[in-house]
Amino acid sequence: MDTLKTADPRKTFGAAVLEVAKENSSVVVLSADSGGSSGFSNFAEDYPDRYYEFGIMEQGVVGISSGLATTGKIPVFCAIAPFVTCRPYEMLRNDLGYMRQNVKIVGRNGGISYSDLGSTHHSLEDFAIMRMIPEMIVLAPQDPSEIKATVRAMIDHDGPVYMRIGNYPIPYLFDEKPFDIGTGYVVREGTDVTIIVTGAMTKNVIDAAERLGERGIDARVVAMPTVWPVDRGIIEESAEKTGKIVTVEEHYTVGGLGTIVQEVCAETIPVPVLKIGMPHIYATSGPYDQLLSYYGLDSLGIEKSVQSFVKN
Secondary structure (H helix, E strand, C coil): CCCCCEECHHHHHHHHHHHHHHHCCCEEEEEECCCCCCCCHHHHHHCHHHEEEECCCHHHHHHHHHHHHHCCCEEEEEEEHHHHHCCCHHHHHHHHHHCCCCCEEEEECCECCCHHHCCCCCECCHHHHHCCCCCCEEECCCCHHHHHHHHHHHHHCCCCEEEECCCCCEECCCCCCCCCCCCCEEEECCCCEEEEECHHHHHHHHHHHHHHHHCCCCEEEEECCEEECCCHHHHHHHHHHHCCEEEEEEEECCCCHHHHHHHHHHHCCCCCEEEEEECCCCCCCCCHHHHHHHCCCCHHHHHHHHHHHHHC
16 A cells, blocks of 8 residues: 555546446446546546536536435535535535435535535535434545545435545555444554544644654544544543544534544543644635645644643
């Protein structure tokens, strides 16, 4: 496994959907005026009768997806993350959630990865609002191999699923393996603190943990690609083992993975929890790497925050 090799998450996603669609003729793809950017160009060429391109009408596309699901199709609808979560939320709640339709919603360019377009295009509340829909699965795969496996798992799952992917190339971190919805796993063992991470921030956390080790802080790293329903067992195990937990996510610190982890700990094993993420503000715009650094989500920022948390 070459950890330096990278891939475009959107192209990886589109190729994975195409691969599953070759095996499952029920899979159909829907797009709101951005199929190429979502990685669907090859799907549209290979299966034009199973590809539906709409205008900028995300609310309508969710309704159409629900209708297609009633006929036995498995619709996969992908577009810019805030436009498939915030804009059509009532339709997600009622047409998909309430009716428990077998539809897969994918938000691309998640977090602040549409960095230069500003807050209208940032998606920092999607974990929070999507997990409020009963029985909605919320996924945030962490590397290209996991994106491929997650696509297969979400299509195999009977029920509504939301998956978030980013924009910029991400490195291969893990060997390819089947994806188990609802399960986290240990990436690095440690005894002083547990860092629980999801999505595109995982490489930054791994790098930060390695440097923390050089400073005498033994950090356990837990990957949590299923944000909801969360793996309660591994959170409780980590709380018992290390006594302190840090969460890292490209999401508001309000309502996301950090809040979920706090809820679990408060109910079972109360330990201090530090939430590293985006402040609950309308974020500024600029180059993506600079924004991550500005908000302390690069590896150096994570390292500094964890170091201060452990020493206090």
